[in-house]
Amino acid sequence: MPSPVEQIKERLDIAEVIGSYIKLEKAGGNFKAKCPFHNEKTPSFFVSPDRGTYYCFGCGAKGDIFTFIQEFEGVDFPEALKMLAERAGVKLSDRKNVNYKEHSELYGILAEAAEFFVKNLKDNPKARKYLLNRGLKEKTIEDWQIGFAPDEWRSLFEYFKAKNVSDEKLLAAGLIKKTSEDGKRETFYDVFRGRIMFPISDSRGKIVGFSGRILVATDKAPKYVNSPETAIFKKSEILYGLDRAKKEIRRMDYSILVEGQMDLLMAHQEGFANAVASSGTAFTENHILRLKRLSGRIIMAFDADSAGFQAAKKSAELSLSLGMEVKIAPLPKGTDPAELIKSDLSGWRDCLKNSKHIIDHYLDTLLTSGISGRNLAKEIKLNVLPIVGLLPSSIDKSHFVSQIAKKSGLREDAIWQDLKITAESGMSQDMEDGLEELSHHRNHIIRKLVGILLWQEGSAIKNIDVEDLGENIKRVLGSENFYKLYKQYGDNREELVFEVENYYGDGSILERDLSELLVHFEEDALKERLVSAMRELQVSEERKDEGRSAELLSVCQSISERLAELSKKSKASF
CATH class of the missing domain: 3.90.580.10 (Zinc finger, CHC2-type domain)
Known part of the structure; x- marks a missing residue:
């Protein structure tokens, strides 16, 4: 079949x-x-x-x-x-750890819960007034299915019980919690009570969870409560609003990252549809890679307070390390994006227009802080140079070293020396951490190759020579890196085998596709080696090391010739 x-x-x-x-x-x-x-x-x-x-x-x-x-x-x-x-209209079969029937039921329950919350918002003038006072329009409230969870312990639970939805399914959907009375009888209560409800959707626009903001603040209740992780809601993979922002991010070629739901909703309402929100959760590598697939540029617009600065700093550094171009929008002190958009829309536009590269932002913040002399030099070394070291481009590094020297009055050669020390310490740490970071495209191919290897190793019917495939991967990566990679991906064996098994089925097209994958795999590896060799060549030429330069030039030529051969194979396969 x-x-x-x-x-x-x-x-x-x-x-x-x-x-x-x-x-x-x-x-x-x-x-x-x-x-x-x-x-x-x-x-x-x-x-x-x-x-x-x-x-x-x-x-x-x-x-x-x-x-x-x-x-x-x-x-x-x-x-x-x-x-x-x-x-x-193709039905996907149930697989271990991938229960599509269960997922479908959870999507249905969460969609119905959203309708329940929307209806309750219509019946609660106080909650509606709060949203309108914050600047949201009726159309925005309706389009984003914003709702309200009644301030009762079991209203949602009783609603679903009347529809014969089991306790287990409501628990699995993250809508109720259970407790026990005197350690004997189990009772259930709603996770969300007395809260403005913001549905959280996956990349297809299907509701996978909720974020609830307290309507009447109390000392005991947290301001926000988010759905727990479930079979369909993984916090490290979901960005609020990304399902609606994808098209505009690609068109504008940059994303705007804000913190809260209100920031996101106000941005979209006023036409900034390339905004996404972290919604109070940690901004992860998964989030960044999802955005990077759409655009390699991002503007971070976080609250202008110390917490916002720290959140922006951590997110920006992680984004930069993954190859993103990162800018910071300079919001007025004491404001957040939602407040600024409501009170001064042109001011919000100016903030985005005047956003600075993260390094310029850090440097200018230090230069206007009142720090000077040796203390300034120390702060630049500790807080700015590590960020410069994350830049993949030597030209960009040179530009920012010149900028730092010009603005701070420090000698450029001294900055280069400190940057070299910073880079060397970072390099040794990277070596301890294992394999160097792979490009998204190459990582996709490696994932597929290792998946095929794991699938065929455990399959009774072998469609390929498993040992030969392993040797081909080793030839490109080297034995040590191959075994590290094999162990790394082996931890996700079930997921990888599921992917390739669904992709190749009976294995009839496997051999042909595998041949193409290996060509692209070698191509990407050679491109990385070429970039590395060219950088080393540049250094040797600056040092006037003619012997090493000639050797590296020969390496570059050899790699280029092999790339030309592989390129012909790639185009022929199209």
């Missing part, structure tokens, strides 16, 4: 799928368009319905409907599989 992936590909035309996202023009037997993954004036993005693939001759983006959805929507393979299966 064909795998779900093969069934989906049979039922969905790749041109129709991609054409629902971008405008395609007929080009012989293919279609062409301006690439959605990089800026260009002349179309170089081609879609081949016969092959079921796409390829951009400008940036090298390539793949099938699944990789397109992953890249365009900013989701992983299981999520892309769900989205396309729903579109194609």
Whole structure:
């Protein structure tokens, strides 16, 4: 029987799928368009319905409907599989740790809970008045399904009990908690009581949880209560508003990160639809990578207080370390985005327009703090240079070193020396942490290759030579890195095997696809080596080390020749 992936590909035309996202023009037997993954004036993005693939001759983006959805929507393979299966009408079978029936029931319960909260908001003038006073319009309240949880212990619980929804399902949805009376009889109560309710949606727009803000503040009750993690709600993967912001982030080529729901809602209401919110949870690597798939640029607009500064600092540094271009919007002291948008919309626009690169922001903050002399030099070394060291571009590093010297009065050569010490200490730490960070594209390929390896190792019927595949990966990565990687991904064996098993089904297309994957894998590895060799070449030329320069030049030429060979193979496969 064909795998779900093969069934989906049979039922969905790749041109129709991609054409629902971008405008395609007929080009012989293919279609062409301006690439959605990089800026260009002349179309170089081609879609081949016969092959079921796409390829951009400008940036090298390539793949099938699944990789397109992953890249365009900013989701992983299981999520892309769900989205396309729903579109194609293909039923996905239950797998270990991936119970689709259970998930479907949870989505239904949460959608009904949202309707319950919306109805209760209409019946609560005080809650409506609060939202309107904060600046929200009726249309925004309705569009975002904002609701209200009655200030009662069991109102939602009783509502669902009347509909014969089990306690277990309500617990699994994160809507109720249980306690016991005298350690004997279990009782249940609502998680959300007396709160303004903000539904939290996944990348497909399906409600997976809630965030509730207290309406009448008390000393005992926290200001916000969020849904607990469930089978469908993972806090490290969900950003509030991302499902609605994706298209605008890609169009504007930058995202705006705010902290709270009200900040996000006010931004979207006034036309800043590329805003997303962390909603009081830690901003994680997963969040950043989801945003990076849509755009590599981000403006952080956090509250102008010490807590907001610390949150922005941590988020900005993590984003920068993952290759994002990070700017900070300078909000007036004592304000948050929601208040500023309501009271001074042009001031909010100016904040975004005048946002500064994180390094400029840190430096200017220090320079206006009153610190001077040796103390200033110490603060720059401790707080600014580590951020400069995170920049992947040598040109960018040079630019900021010059800026620091110019603004602070410190000698440029002294700054370079301290930066070198900072970078060396960081490098030794990275080596202790294990494998160097891989690019998103290369990481995607490695994940798939290791998944195939794990699947075939445990399969009774072998479709490929497992030992040969392992040797091919080792040849590119090296044995030590291969075993580290194998252990790292092996911790997620079930998830990886699920992905490839669904993708390749009976294995009939595995051998052909594996050949292409190995070509792309080697291609990406060589590109990284070429960049590294070119940087080393630049250093050796500056030192006038002719012998080392000649050696490195030969290495660069050899890598370039191999890349040219692999590029021909890639284009031929399209």
